[in-house]
Every structure is written in structure tokens, then in C-alpha cells.
Amino acid sequence: MDFPLVSYRDPLFSVLMLLAIIFVVSYANYLWGRYKKKSESKNLDRFLGSFEVAKNEKDYTGLVHSNPEAIHSMMLLGSIYYKSGDYEEAIKIYLVLLDNVKEKERRIEILSMLGKTYHKAGFLHRSRDILKESLKLKARNPEVLKILLVILERLKEYNDAVDVLDALEELGESVTLERSFLDAFVIIEDARIRDAVKIERLIEHVNEHPHTAHIIIEFLFFKSYDKVWDLIDARNIPFLLDILWNIAPKNMDNDAAEKLPLLQEIFTAKGWLNTASESQTFELDVLIKLQDKKQIADLSFEYACGSCKQVFPIYFHRCPGCLNVATLKTEPILTRHIPESELFLGGM
Numbered sequence: 001m002d003f004p005l006v007s008y009r010d011p012l013f014s015v016l017m018l019l020a021i022i023f024v025v026s027y028a029n030y031l032w033g034r035y036k037k038k039s040e041s042k043n044l045d046r047f048l049g050s051f052e053v054a055k056n057e058k059d060y061t062g063l064v065h066s067n068p069e070a071i072h073s074m075m076l077l078g079s080i081y082y083k084s085g086d087y088e089e090a091i092k093i094y095l096v097l098l099d100n101v102k103e104k105e106r107r108i109e110i111l112s113m114l115g116k117t118y119h120k121a122g123f124l125h126r127s128r129d130i131l132k133e134s135l136k137l138k139a140r141n142p143e144v145l146k147i148l149l150v151i152l153e154r155l156k157e158y159n160d161a162v163d164v165l166d167a168l169e170e171l172g173e174s175v176t177l178e179r180s181f182l183d184a185f186v187i188i189e190d191a192r193i194r195d196a197v198k199i200e201r202l203i204e205h206v207n208e209h210p211h212t213a214h215i216i217i218e219f220l221f222f223k224s225y226d227k228v229w230d231l232i233d234a235r236n237i238p239f240l241l242d243i244l245w246n247i248a249p250k251n252m253d254n255d256a257a258e259k260l261p262l263l264q265e266i267f268t269a270k271g272w273l274n275t276a277s278e279s280q281t282f283e284l285d286v287l288i289k290l291q292d293k294k295q296i297a298d299l300s301f302e303y304a305c306g307s308c309k310q311v312f313p314i315y316f317h318r319c320p321g322c323l324n325v326a327t328l329k330t331e332p333i334l335t336r337h338i339p340e341s342e343l344f345l346g347g348m
């Protein structure tokens, strides 16, 4: 018997059948998706739930012993704690793993993560020692060498840092910028070099590596080196604005100011000269125009990383956020003048 409206030979019947099939397949897919999502969520809950009982080293040890497969999951959990900033918990996990894992590759991984976590938690000496242990198992490890370099710099262990830099260079890493800063620190911190020789070497260094100007010029002002003004030019003044703003009045140099309009702007904004009437730098311009209402405004500084965009209240040659070197840019900020702020670099 023919269907009253459409017969199976009718093209309309074929279209309806096709639509019906599409509907059934789509609905089945939808149900399968829901089931999968539920199942994944249950698995994740089960995974995290298995660690809820682990509140101390003993519990974590129990987990490793009960199931060797748990090592991978614990590594994952350690990295979750590390990324979320719970370094104490991450360290607990890595220490337990270190005690219980014998496989070399895995131990390298655990030592690296433990060293990184100690670094983030501020335990620099422990971090250094753990990373050195990791390098004993695998010396050609650029990731570990890079972190160790940062730590040795912070600990001012510059000679060891130079060795690490050499190792990185041997592995084909570009270390030119890092080396230029490290060489400057080696000279500055070497107590065996007389000041006169030190200054001579630093002048040579800053001429060859202008991006090290901030640390070197600051050091030369600190040493009250009278020829420091010879090193200051129109190119590096914007990077040294914070240092020049904070020098003692007695350290101002009229001859240098005469040659460099930007220096005149800085010293006019400070109220030490009256030779500049305006500035292209907005903050200096405002301060110059406020000169008749002396000492109501001042400058403070912040340092923005051009790489990771984080902002810091003090200058670092290496960004504390992304660990890149020479990425911080000096940014002036207009602030209210505080009369007590008379801490000048180089003394009154």
C-alpha cells in the first residue's frame, strides 16, 4: 500500500529519510559527548581525590610505594602546585620522588623541577646545589644551565656564573648580552682591583657595551668619579633619567648641561638651573612649568619590561619576571613632592 502522502519512490521520501538519519546521528553524538565529558570529569576528580589523603611526606611516600604508576601523576601534581605558586607543596612532592625514584632520566627531571621550585621559593643556595646535582647526571642541559646562571648572578658567585655561561655558549646558546653584564659585575665586585683601574676598565666596558650604562654609571656616581659626565650623552640619558634625577646637587656638572639640552631640562625641572623652558618628555615639561610653584611635585620611577610587560619599582639588569636581560625601560612618574626625600646618590 502506498503511503498516503509520499511513497518510498518519491524524492521527498528520500529527503525525509536523510533528515531522519542526520537527526539520529547528531543526537547520538550529543549523548556520547555528554557521557565523555562526565567520564573525563569523574576521572579528574578521581585523580585529584587520590591526592587529597596525601597531606605530608609520609602520605606521598605511601602513594609512590602503592603504585609505581603514581610517579607520573605526582610529577604532574608537583608542576600544578609549582605553577599555582604553592612551592612548599611542590617541594614536598619532589623531595619524596627524589627519595624513591632511581631511574636516571626521571631523576634529572625531578632535580631540575626541585631546583626551579627552590629558586622560585627564594632558597637560592639549595636551588644552586640541586641544579648542580642535576648537571652531574646531565651536563648538557641548557634549561638547567640558564636557571643556574640566574641563581649564581643573584648569589654574586660571578666566577662560577662565567663557567656556566661558557657551557651555554658551547651548546650554541647566544650569551653575548649576558656576558657583557657579567663582565661588568666581575669588575665591579672584584675587591683585588684598585678603584682607579676598576674605573678605567668600566669606562672601556661601557663604551663597548652601551646597554650596561645603567649599572656602570650608577657605580661611577657612587664612587664620585668626576669624569663620569664624559660618558653621558643624548642617547643614554633617557635610560639614566632615574640616576641623574637622584644625584646630589654638588655632583651636577654645568659644562655637561651646557652641551646636552636634555640635561638642562632635567636640572631645570629639579630647580637647579633655569635654562630650559620646556621638554619633550611630558613629566619634565610639567615640572619645568611648575617651577614658580616650587617643590609641589617630584618624579619617581618604575621599570617596565619590554618582553613580559611586568613593571618593577627598582631597576634590574635582568627582568625578575621573564629573566631576560636588558629589557627593563625606565619610566618617570609624576608624584607629590615629599620634603623628607633628601637621599641623594653620592651624599649631600
Ligand SMILES: [Zn+2]
Residues within 6 Å of the ligand: 305, 306, 307, 308, 309, 310, 319, 320, 321, 322, 323, 324, 327
Ligand atoms: Zn620581563
